[in-house]
Amino acid sequence: MVKETESSSESSSDEQRYSSSSEEWSESSEDVNKIVEINGFQVLDSQENQVKAIFEKHPDIASDFKLKNQQLKNAYMGVLLDLIMTLCRSPNELTMEDLNKADRTVLDLTKAGLKLHWLRQKLDEAFLKKEKKRAIRARIRELEEQVKKRKLNLSDLESDLKIQKAAALAAETPFDFSDVV
Template sequence: MWNGDGTVEVNGFRVFYSEVDCVRRIFERHPETALNVRPKNQMVKNAYMNNILDLIDIICLAPQELTEEELRDAESTLLDLEEVGFKLDWLKTKLEELCVKKKKMDERGARMRELDGMIVEQRQVLWALETQLKNEENEAVSDSARLGFEDVV
């Protein structure tokens, strides 16, 4: 239902027209989402729905685009929403998956930096060995050269 303020009512929540499809899809796939929501104040309900949409936007980001603090804030927001009656197990699962991916990605990045450092060190060792080998070859050539008459006399 269109409300003259640029919003549409979907399952008791007023959302902007641009969000209607998203909110409808939430309720189609997860009809239990707002069955036990306690707040009756429309503005409070709208704010909660905006929080859910913001969480979905966060979860849609790549792990490297998020900080640990942003993920903690998202987890806190999710808990707040559950406390007022939203059933968001589906969203919680996705957020947990994102946190695991972020942790793995951070660990993998640290391991990659460690390996890169080891490669640099080994290249330096190899370069030093190659230099020593060239010096030994030069000395071997010098030591194995025949002496000429002038060198002896």
């Protein structure tokens, strides 16, 4: 169910909207913001495709979501969208703190009645990727240290080899007439 409405600052100075991109509550701007209603959630038209995709892939996501307060419902959807965008970031950009915060957020959204087993699975995968990356980095450091030690050892061996070759060459050199006399 998609329903479009428009909101402007003329309608009420107390009117607020949730801006998921800034994660802050802000006063309605003077510009007319196009609000789209999708399955009982009012979102900005710029978020319409994302919210539709969520409901298409997970039609039962809000079947147990019982909040009646429209602002709270919209805020929960904004938090969900932010959470999804967090998980879309590069593993290099994601910190364990980000993942732990996301984990708590999924728990809160689930307690509110959203069915997020699919998002929990992706979050678990992100944790595993982060842990695997940490383990790989540790192994790389370990290997680099081994290579460094072996290069030093090889350098020492090469130096000993040069000394032994020089000694062998000196041992093979015949005496000169002047050396004997």
